Each structure stands twice: as structure tokens, then as C-alpha cells.
Amino acid sequence: MLFVLILPITLLTMTIINKPKIKQLSNKTDRILAIIALVTILAAWVIGTTLSEGDVYPSLQIAFPEADRFEPINGSGFTAIQSQPEETTLGYVALATANGYGGPMKLAVGVDLEGNIHGLAIVQQKETSSWMIKVLGTDFIESLTGKSYMDDFQLNEDVDGVTGATYTSRGIADAALLGSRAVAGKYLGLDIPVKEALAIQFGIPEITLIGLFAIGFIGHKKKFKYTKQARWASMLIGMIVLGFIYTRPLTLSDINKFLLGFWPAWQTNLYWYLLIGGMLLVFTVDNKNPYCEWFCPFGAAQECMGAIGGAKARSVGRNKNMLLWVQRGLAWLAIVLALLFRNPGLTSFEVFGTLFDLNGSGFQFAILGIVLVASLFIRRPWCTYLCPIRPVTDIYRTFRKWILESWKRITTKKAA
Amino acid sequence: MEKNNNKKSRISEIGIVILVLVCALLVMAEMTTNLVKEVNTQDTQVVNTQILPTLMPLPTYPPDYNTPEPRFDS
Numbered sequence: 001m002l003f004v005l006i007l008p009i010t011l012l013t014m015t016i017i018n019k020p021k022i023k024q025l026s027n028k029t030d031r032i033l034a035i036i037a038l039v040t041i042l043a044a045w046v047i048g049t050t051l052s053e054g055d056v057y058p059s060l061q062i063a064f065p066e067a068d069r070f071e072p073i074n075g076s077g078f079t080a081i082q083s084q085p086e087e088t089t090l091g092y093v094a095l096a097t098a099n100g101y102g103g104p105m106k107l108a109v110g111v112d113l114e115g116n117i118h119g120l121a122i123v124q125q126k127e128t129s130s131w132m133i134k135v136l137g138t139d140f141i142e143s144l145t146g147k148s149y150m151d152d153f154q155l156n157e158d159v160d161g162v163t164g165a166t167y168t169s170r171g172i173a174d175a176a177l178l179g180s181r182a183v184a185g186k187y188l189g190l191d192i193p194v195k196e197a198l199a200i201q202f203g204i205p206e207i208t209l210i211g212l213f214a215i216g217f218i219g220h221k222k223k224f225k226y227t228k229q230a231r232w233a234s235m236l237i238g239m240i241v242l243g244f245i246y247t248r249p250l251t252l253s254d255i256n257k258f259l260l261g262f263w264p265a266w267q268t269n270l271y272w273y274l275l276i277g278g279m280l281l282v283f284t285v286d287n288k289n290p291y292c293e294w295f296c297p298f299g300a301a302q303e304c305m306g307a308i309g310g311a312k313a314r315s316v317g318r319n320k321n322m323l324l325w326v327q328r329g330l331a332w333l334a335i336v337l338a339l340l341f342r343n344p345g346l347t348s349f350e351v352f353g354t355l356f357d358l359n360g361s362g363f364q365f366a367i368l369g370i371v372l373v374a375s376l377f378i379r380r381p382w383c384t385y386l387c388p389i390r391p392v393t394d395i396y397r398t399f400r401k402w403i404l405e406s407w408k409r410i411t412t413k414k415a416a
Numbered sequence: 417m418e419k420n421n422n423k424k425s426r427i428s429e430i431g432i433v434i435l436v437l438v439c440a441l442l443v444m445a446e447m448t449t450n451l452v453k454e455v456n457t458q459d460t461q462v463v464n465t466q467i468l469p470t471l472m473p474l475p476t477y478p479p480d481y482n483t484p485e486p487r488f489d490s
Contacts (some may be wrong), residue, residue, distance in 0.1 A: 129453065253482045266457065317429045326440050334447065346450055363446040367439050374435055385436040 016294040034398045044339040045259065048088075051342070056108065062121035063110030064177040067091075077187060080110060091118055092187045096179035100171030102253065102345040103262035107172065109179025115149040115190055117180050119328055122172070126262070126344035128253065130359050138162050140169055144176045149184035149192060149368035164247075164357065170268070198267035199248040205248055205271050208241045213278050216290040233295070235300035243297025249352040250291055251332055252277055252388045255343035259335070264303045287400065289393050292383060298352050299383050309376025313384075323385050331388035350388070 011013050060070045060078055067080035091112040097104045103126035110118040120141055125132060133142070138343040140162050147153065153173045155161035162169040184190040211236055216219055219230040242248050247273060257263070258276050266273050275291075282290045292299055303312070334347035352369040354360030360368070366388075374381040383390065 204467050314428055314432060315425065317426075319429060319433045323433065323436050326436065330440060330443055337447065337451065340449075341454055343454060346453070346454055347447045349446050356482075361446055361449065363442045363449070367442045367446075370435060370439055370442075374432075378432065381435070385432075386439055 014359040030398055031402055033213045034395050037328075037395060041076060041259070041335055041339060044336040048260075048340045048342040051340075056095060056123055059108035059121035059123045060110075062107040063093045063119040064200070065089060074414040077183065079187075086235060089113070092183040094124065094179040096175040098171050098174035098178060098183060098260070099167075100125060100127050101131060101165075101167035102128055103257060103260060103344065105155055105168075105171045105175055105332045107175040107284075109176055109183070111180050111183035111188075115180065115188055117145050117147050117176060120144060120172075120176060120225070125171075126343045126345065127165075127168045127171075128348070130353070131168045134165040135162050135168050135172065141172065147176070149180040149181070149190065151177075152213045164359075167269075175237065182331070189245075198265055198269045200270065201391035202270055205242065205246045207279070208237065209271060209274050210243075211272075211294040212238055213290055214281070216294040217282070219294065220286075221288075225292040225372065234295045235303060238295030238296045239300035239304070241300065242295070243352070243356045247353060247354070247356045248275075249297045249350075250279070250389060251348050251350050251352060252331070252338070252392075253345040255389070256335060256348070258341060259339060260307070260344055261413055262344060266314065274338065283396060284400065287397065292387075292389065296383070298350075298387075299357065299380055301355060302371070302380045302382060303371055305375035306379055307337040311375060311377050314377075327385055327387070327389040330386070330396070334388055335392075351382070 057070065059169055060080070061067070064070075064080035066082055068083050069081040070078040071081060071091065073092075076096070080090045080093055082088045082090050095106060095110050095111045097106045099105070104124075105122065106124040107128070108121040108123050110120070121403050122141075127279075140160070143160060144153075147159075151158050153168050153176060155157055155166065155173060159169075159173050161173075181192045185192040202222060215230055215234045218224055219227050219234065224230070254272060254276060257272075264272060279289075279291055282288055318329045330349070334349060337347045338344050349364070351360060351364045351371065354364040354368045355372075371382045371386070378384070
């Protein structure tokens with residue numbers, strides 16, 4: 001909560017500092033503030049890792065409700081025991097971790113003496129709440145109980161996935177599989193099937209993304225004649241395919257996952273690697289933002305609205321700096337809180353899913369409404385004033401420039 | 417004429433600032449709501465299609481805080 005109070009104070013201070021004379025912050029000030037932002041983000045990351053996790057015992061009870069006692073075994077699982085009328089081992093509970101969309105999900109997996117799943121409890125998860133609610137609104141978790149350690153737990157094969165929450169349901173199924181096989185192999189002495197290598201998922205979203213990066217790369221060339229047409233084509237493809245069909249725009253949650261080190265299996269999350277890796281690569285090599293201007297689905301949606309209403313870039317006069325720092329402050333706050341709570345999607349306030357999937361809170365629908373109406377008259381109002389991706393790219397650019405300048409100075413000195 | 421244009425552009429500037437600040441407040445409200453939810457659910461368990469607000473008192477297992485928490489990682 002402290003951060004929520006700090007933000008307005010910081011913004012107010014920045015406004016007072018910048019208001020009278022300085023229209024543009026100097027490089028030096030920019031760099032100092034970039035360092036402060038980086039240090040606070042790092043501090044949040046460190047504090048987040050040291051926060052203790054909750055007690056797991058209640059989850060054991062949920063995974064095996066008939067048991068009245070749980071005994072740890074070799075530090076790697078629990079025996080579920082019923083004491084009355086006589087002491088009986090009912091089964092075992094393993095804590096298993098697999099990756100969902102927002103990062104690792106930990107499940108308590110109760111397994112009976114035949115190796116079948118008896119009960120499941122989510123101990124810890126970092127999913128976007130709307131997706132988790134979607135999963136919990138179905139009988140997905142119940143559908144896993146009774147499954148054997150010999151089953152494959154493959155979505156849409158022997159397990160029905162949840163449409164619109166594929167990664168979350170896959171994470172739960174993966175953790176259930178890992179837990180059941182751990183119990184079967186370690187405590188029940190059963191032969192567990194050899195784990196097959198993960199199949200690489202390479203489909204329309206990945207192909208589209210590579211194609212859009214290629215169009216952006218070619219379109220940026222000065223000699224290219226059809227830049228305007230290529231950009232519109234790229235934006236429309238991005239909006240339709242990555243937005244409306246697959247709902248996979250770049251969000252702050254993706255950046256937070258990267259910062260938190262919640263890097264998912266590349267075979268099943270190739271899209272994420274292509275998006276983050278592609279942006280980092282192009283930025284580092286070319287100092288260009290290939291995503292935002294060329295194929296961000298929400299940017300394209302705003303430009304479509306703008307084309308209808310005749311939107312143009314509008315001046316905000318001396319308020320420019322204040323609005324810039326509002327945008328940066330919000331992005332900073334969202335990142336710091338996500339790292340502090342080690343939950344990438346916690347403060348991801350974008351309204352992309354609200355538009356493309358009609359999924360969001362009342363606040364998000366209100367923001368979306370304002371932004372879409374404003375898009376009729378102002379060019380890309382979300383991107384210009386609110387999107388948290390822009391401050392992230394700004395800070396990256398600042399450090400990139402600084403490093404390059406320092407490197408140049410060093411090499412020039414050496415040459416002299 | 418010039419005065420009119422200046423007035424129009426000033427109104428447009430103020431309009432944009434108000435819109436952005438309203439959106440920023442909504443964003444803060446959204447973040448605060450999510451944060452409160454996160455803090456409230458940290459001590460609850462999400463399970464079997466419901467979020468249990470409190471957990472029943474557990475009878476006989478004495479939590480052993482000295483034993484490292486067991487886990488199987490993927």
C-alpha cells in the first residue's frame with residue numbers, strides 16, 4: 001500500500017520540478033531517474049524472493065480430506081494417515097510445481113495407494129485472476145481426480161482443456177501429472193512411464209509473429225517504397241490474428257515474467273520467446289521498436305478508430321512532462337508491485353483482453369471506453385499516455401544509449 | 417481569430433489532461449483492487465472450484481517448521 005501512496009507524491013514532485021523552466025529532461029536527469037527506477041525494481045525483486053510462502057498443511061488436508069494426519073517423508077512428500085479406528089495409510093500427497101501462464105503453480109496432489117489422483121489443491125498460483133476464475137468455473141480440477149499416474153494428462157486428448165485459459169489449465173494438468181508420478185515412482189514403487197519430450201508448438205500465432213517482425217524490418221528500411229501500405233497491412237494482421245483471434249498482445253505481464261525469471265518451457269511457449277526475444281534483439285541491434293508502431297493489436301485498433309474520426313497527434317503544451325511521468329509512474333508501480341508479490345499478472349492493467357476477449361473488470365471496461373472514444377480524435381491515446389510498455393522501452397533505450405556512449409568514450413580514449 | 421484558436425487549443429490540452437488523469441485514477445483503482453484481492457487470498461486456498469475464505473482448524477498434525485518444504489519441480 002505504501003507504493004500506492006508514494007506514486008502520487010513522486011508524480012507531484014516531478015511535476016513541480018519540471019513545470020517552470022525545463023521542457024525536456026536532460027540526459028543526466030533521465031539517467032539518474034532510470035537508475036533509481038532500476039534500483040527500486042531490483043529491491044522489489046529481492047524483497048519478493050525473501051517473502052515467506054504460506055503454510056502448505058491446509059492444502060494437504062484438501063488433497064486428502066479423509067486423512068487426519070500428514071507425516072513428511074524424506075523431505076519430499078507426505079503420507080496421508082487416518083488414525084481412527086486404527087492407523088491406516090490412505091495414500092500420499094506430493095507438492096508439484098509446473099508453469100501456468102503467469103509463472104509457477106504449486107499443487108498438492110493427493111494420490112491413493114493404486115496411484116490414482118485422490119484430490120488436488122492449488123497451493124500457490126500466479127495466474128491472471130480472470131483466467132483462474134474461468135478454470136475454477138468449470139469442472140476441470142474435478143476431471144483430474146481419479147486419473148492414473150499412467151495417463152498422459154494431455155490437454156484435449158485425455159484431459160479437456162479450458163477454452164480461453166489454456167496455459168492455466170495446462171499448468172494444473174502438468175503439476176497433477178508430476179505429482180502423481182512422483183508418488184507412484186517414489187512411494188508406491190511403481191514403474192512410471194518414460195517422460196516424452198515436449199512437442200514443439202509452432203502454429204499460426206508463431207508464424208504470424210515471425211512474418212510481422214519481417215514486415216516491420218523491411219518496412220523500416222529507408223529505401224522501401226511502400227512503408228505506409230506495409231504498416232497498415234502489418235497492423236491489421238496483428239489486430240486480427242494476434243488480437244481478436246488469439247488474444248496474444250504483449251503485456252506488462254510478459255515483461256514481468258521475464259524479469260521474475262518465470263521462463264516457461266520453450267517448446268510450449270515459443271510465441272513468448274519469439275516476442276520478447278525478437279523485441280530485445282531488434283531494440284539492441286537497431287534501436288527500433290518493431291512491435292508498438294507496426295503490429296501492436298491495440299495500437300492498430302486505436303488507429304482504426306482514428307482513421308474513422310480523423311484523429312491526429314495533439315499537443316498538451318507544458319503538461320507533456322507531467323503526463324509522461326504519470327505514464328512512467330504507473331508502469332514503475334505496476335512492475336515494482338508485481339516483483340514484490342512475485343506475481344507477473346497482478347498489476348497488469350492493460351485493457352487488451354478487455355477489447356479482444358471482452359474480459360476485464362469494470363475499471364478496465366471504463367478505461368477501454370474512454371480510450372476508444374478518445375482514439376477518434378487523438379492519435380493512439382493509450383500508447384501515448386498510458387501504455388506501460390512505452391516506459392519500459394524508454395528505460396531500455398536510455399541504458400542502451402548510455403552504454404554505447406560510454407563504450408565510444410573508452411575506445412576514443414584508448415585510441416588517443 | 418488567433419485568440420479563438422488559442423482558446424480552442426487550450427481547451428483541447430486541458431481536455432486531454434483530464435482524460436488521462438481520469439484513466440490514471442481508474443488504473444490505480446484497478447491495481448489497488450487486484451492488490452487487495454491478492455493480499456486477502458494469500459492466506460486462503462483456491463481449490464475445487466471455490467475460494468475457501470477460511471480453513472477449518474486442522475486436528476493433529478503439528479507443523480514442523482524446521483523441515484524444509486518438500487516439492488517436486490518440473
